[in-house]
Amino acid sequence: MFHAKEYVKAESLEQAYELNQKRSNVLVGGMMWLKMSSGNRNTVIDISGLGLNQIEETEDEFRIGCMCSLRDLELHEGLNRYFDGAFRECTRWIVGTQFRNGATVGGSIFGRFGFSDILTCMMVLDTYVELYKGGTVSLEEFAQMKYSRDILVRIIIKKDGRxxxxxxxxxxxxxxxxxxxxxxxxxxxxxxxxxxxxxxxxxxxxxxxxxxxxxxxxxxxxxxxxxxxxxxxxxxxxxxxxxxxxxxxxxxxxxxxx
Ligand SMILES: Cc1cc2nc3c(=O)[nH]c(=O)nc-3n(C[C@H](O)[C@H](O)[C@H](O)COP(=O)(O)OP(=O)(O)OC[C@H]3O[C@@H](n4cnc5c(N)ncnc54)[C@H](O)[C@@H]3O)c2cc1C
Structure with a gap:
C-alpha cells in the first residue's frame, strides 16, 4: 500500500488536472490497482465528487463516466441489450462482485493493462476516449499513446449497428x-x-x-x-x-x- 500526505476531493476537473501535473501527486479511480503499489505520494486526487459515475444512453451513443464501476457496465441494461451481453461477459470473471463495485472504467482504460478484459471488449466497438486536455481520440489510438498526466473523463461508444x-x-x-x-x-x-x-x-x-x-x-x-x-x-x-x-x-x- 502506498502512503500519501494529503487528500484532495477535487471540486472541478481543472483543479484535478492542475494537481495531477505534479509527478509526486496521484489521481485515483477506484484505487483497486494503485493500492497494490508501494512508496510515498504527496497528494491523492479524488474525482469521485464530479458526477462522472453515470452511464448516459442517447439515440446515437453511450457516454460512460470515468468513475462508473465495472459492476455498472456488467449490469447496464442498455449496453447489454445493444451489444448482446458482451459487457456482462467481459466483466463477470473479474475477481468478485465487491471488487467490481470498486474498480472504475477510467482506471481500467487509462491503465491499458495487457490483461484488460475491458480494453479488449471496447476495442471492437466504435469507441472514443474523452481526455480533459487532449480532446476526443479513438480507443485504438489511445491504446497506443504514451502515458500522460491528462484525465480520462469519459468513454463514448457509438451505436453504429455493430x-x-x-x-x-x-x-x-x-x-x-x-x-x-x-x-x-x-x-x-x-x-x-x-x-x-x-x-x-x-x-x-x-x-x-x-x-x-x-x-x-x-x-x-x-x-x-x-x-x-x-x-x-x-x-x-x-x-x-x-x-x-x-x-x-x-x-x-x-x-x-x-
Ligand atoms: C487483483 C486484481 C485482479 C484484476 N483482475 C483483472 C482481470 O481479470 N481483468 C481485468 O480486465 N482487469 C483486472 N484487474 C484490473 C481492474 O479491473 C482495474 O482495471 C484496475 O483496478 C484499475 O481500476 P481502478 O479504478 O482500481 O484504478 P486505480 O487503481 O485508481 O488507477 C489505476 C491507474 O489509472 C489512473 N487513473 C485512474 N482513473 C483515471 C482517470 N479518470 N484519468 C486518468 N488516469 C486515471 C491512476 O492514476 C492509476 O495510474 C485486476 C486488478 C487487481 C488489483
Whole structure:
C-alpha cells in the first residue's frame, strides 16, 4: 500500500488536472490497482465528487463516466441489450462482485493493462476516449499513446449497428485471463480484438469474405496478431486458443452453430 500526505476531493476537473501535473501527486479511480503499489505520494486526487459515475444512453451513443464501476457496465441494461451481453461477459470473471463495485472504467482504460478484459471488449466497438486536455481520440489510438498526466473523463461508444461477442479463458475462475477475445460485425466488416497475448489488446478489421470458410477467416485474422509467453501460457498455446475463440465468435455473430 502506498502512503500519501494529503487528500484532495477535487471540486472541478481543472483543479484535478492542475494537481495531477505534479509527478509526486496521484489521481485515483477506484484505487483497486494503485493500492497494490508501494512508496510515498504527496497528494491523492479524488474525482469521485464530479458526477462522472453515470452511464448516459442517447439515440446515437453511450457516454460512460470515468468513475462508473465495472459492476455498472456488467449490469447496464442498455449496453447489454445493444451489444448482446458482451459487457456482462467481459466483466463477470473479474475477481468478485465487491471488487467490481470498486474498480472504475477510467482506471481500467487509462491503465491499458495487457490483461484488460475491458480494453479488449471496447476495442471492437466504435469507441472514443474523452481526455480533459487532449480532446476526443479513438480507443485504438489511445491504446497506443504514451502515458500522460491528462484525465480520462469519459468513454463514448457509438451505436453504429455493430453486433458484438466476448470470451476469455482463465486458468482458474477470477484469475487474470490467459487469453481475451472480442469480435464485432457490422455489415461486411469484422472487428477482432485479442488481449492478454500477454500484451495489450489490439484491433484487426477485415472484410467479411463470402464463400470463404469462417475457420479460414478466423485463422487469417489471428495471423495478424503477435503472441508471447508467460507463466500462464506459451505463445503457441495462446495462438491456437485465439484461432478457436475467434472462429466461435464469428460463427455466433453470423448466426451459425458454434
Ligand atoms: C487483483 C486484481 C485482479 C484484476 N483482475 C483483472 C482481470 O481479470 N481483468 C481485468 O480486465 N482487469 C483486472 N484487474 C484490473 C481492474 O479491473 C482495474 O482495471 C484496475 O483496478 C484499475 O481500476 P481502478 O479504478 O482500481 O484504478 P486505480 O487503481 O485508481 O488507477 C489505476 C491507474 O489509472 C489512473 N487513473 C485512474 N482513473 C483515471 C482517470 N479518470 N484519468 C486518468 N488516469 C486515471 C491512476 O492514476 C492509476 O495510474 C485486476 C486488478 C487487481 C488489483
Amino acid at each position: 453486433k458484438a461477442a466476448y470470451v476469455s479463458q482463465r486458468r482458474s475462475k477470477t484469475d487474470f485471463p490467459l487469453i481475451a477475445v472480442a469480435a464485432a460485425k457490422k455489415e461486411d466488416m469484422w472487428y477482432i480484438s485479442v488481449g492478454a497475448r500477454p500484451s495489450k489488446a489490439a484491433l484487426v478489421s477485415r472484410p467479411v469474405q463470402t464463400g470463404c470458410e469462417i475457420s479460414d477467416q478466423a485463422k487469417e485474422a489471428v495471423s495478424l496478431f503477435s503472441f508471447g509467453s508467460n507463466l500462464r501460457g506459451s505463445a503457441d498455446y495462446r495462438k491456437s486458443l485465439a484461432e478457436i475463440y475467434v472462429r466461435r465468435l464469428m460463427e455466433q455473430l453470423s448466426g451459425e452453430e458454434a
